[in-house]
Amino acid sequence: MQELFSQIESLLFVSNKPLTLKQLVKFTDSNEADIKQALQQLASDRLERGVVLLDAPDGYQLATNSANSEIVKNFLNADLREGLTEATVEVLAIIGYRQPISKAEIEAIRGVNSQYSLRALLMRGLIEKIPNPNDARGSLYQVTTEFLQHMGITSVEELPDFAELVAKIQLPETPQINSEVAAEGLDTNSEVAVIEISEEDLE
């Protein structure tokens, strides 16, 4: 087990991109269950360390601890990734909590065409498109390790529970519009009087 742990760490270290479970199975010649266990250990071991394990749908990847963001940035003489716009952060939140999710579902939640936000997020590598298993022509969107790097977290599991986060926004019973309200809206002096509605209609 210690050996597998070491092998996985070596592979993650030399890989230029996230590694999937399938790839790890192939190159370590071990079974999925053992690899998952080793990855779990690796992730918890590293939490306070300089190098952490990122765990996103596109795979596993080693990265610097986001607590050291400033120092690493200065060393690399790099800029931090640009901040997100309102529209993209909205789309990202929906994907983060509902992934994998289709464009249609995202648009149903937002009530607005989201093509350009999705494109912007894809271009920045914060999300990726995967085939929809239930629809040969459709796609689903999910977040990437690049997203975790940007947000400075190691997994979406680190995000607060959605239900708790939005606890103050409850879906209440929808009150029916009653006749009182309808009547209130009908002022005989207003133009709408041309619509002849009998008394019964309002009761």
Next chain:
Amino acid sequence: MQELFSQIESLLFVSNKPLTLKQLVKFTDSNEADIKQALQQLASDRLERGVVLLDAPDGYQLATNSANSEIVKNFLNADLREGLTEATVEVLAIIGYRQPISKAEIEAIRGVNSQYSLRALLMRGLIEKIPNPNDARGSLYQVTTEFLQHMGITSVEELPDFAELVAKIQLPETPQINSEVAAEGLDTNSEVAVIEISEEDLE
């Protein structure tokens, strides 16, 4: 101390070259004695791990544990010899038909982040990076002479339908926000009746 330890590990991780004590002092803003102690701890911590700390004459460096060299070699070989993915072929095609081209332009055309594909193509010697004459910090990409030879041509202009296709590759624009597009199809005299209904109508 734990913090310094983490910082040093982060810096060693992202550095492609050995780091000297002097560099570590500079970027962590700590004293030599503390850094040495942290490095010692790091070295002993990592002894059995997949990534070890090397203490070479020219500095400190993280590297894969030599015990895993066989697995690492297999992985790197496969990375180089496997067939190119559809995405990577797409990036290669865009570079071939529109070189020299920047990463941002490639991504604007594809609508998808292309860092992994570019890395794979560079690694395999199919494309190369050249300085961008218009941007001191940026680079442009072009296919290598070896790759042209491999395809049996001497220049990209010999690619199929080159002239016709090159003319068609336009960088997509973001949608127009002003009224220019709107005016094209919308006669201002035929306003949407929906929005002509005023408050009084319904109350």
Next chain:
Amino acid sequence: MTQIKIQQFEGPLDLLLSLIEQQQLDITQISLAHVTEQFLGYVKELEKIDATQIADYLGIAAKLLVIKSKAILPSLEVESLDEEPEEDLTEKLLRYKQFKEAAKYFKQLDARGLQSFTRTRVFSERINFWPDPAVTSGTLRTSIGAVLDSLKELDNLPKAKIKEAISIQEKIQTLQTKLSGQIETKMSDLIKNAKNKEEVIITFLALLELIKQRMFSVNQNELFTDITITQYTVSETEPQEAEPENNDII
């Protein structure tokens, strides 16, 4: 009147939410009916500056008008023609609000500026050459063709949206012409050939517009009976006093 700045909203639901919250209302059908006019006013402004967005807003505008109309004509059964029951607008709004809350949290994460970095492997051995034997110039030709196709699609998107908005307007005008040619029209006749719910709503909207313009009046004798649309005559229930001028008439 609260002035609303154009284009500061992430779509019609965002606009509705802020209209409701501005007035410190809860998200209910009644609140929606209450802010309908302001919503429509915004859409009117939006249409002038960005017609590509208008289709999304028109869809919600139609829903709002149905809610508002039901307050006046409780017997109105627009939704009965739905193929599938549609999610209630209040519920939709609340769900959107939940995700806005989640987005706020994401924004905070983003604003911390705490990011991770990965490493890029570099090679000590300079340029080696590992082509993929399957990739030929023909492969590149096919691949660039696919890229060009998707670029074309992207290019056509805003135009398609404008077309959609225009078609809604055209339907409204067609209907206007049709109604003007007849003395009396039954509501049921107007909607019996409707292909989808959208068309029914548009029919109803157009009707409201015509009533407003004093071109027609609407009569419903009993609850749940058909609505009859007739050319407007002054002698009906209209009070004789002068009404405030309505300058909106086209």
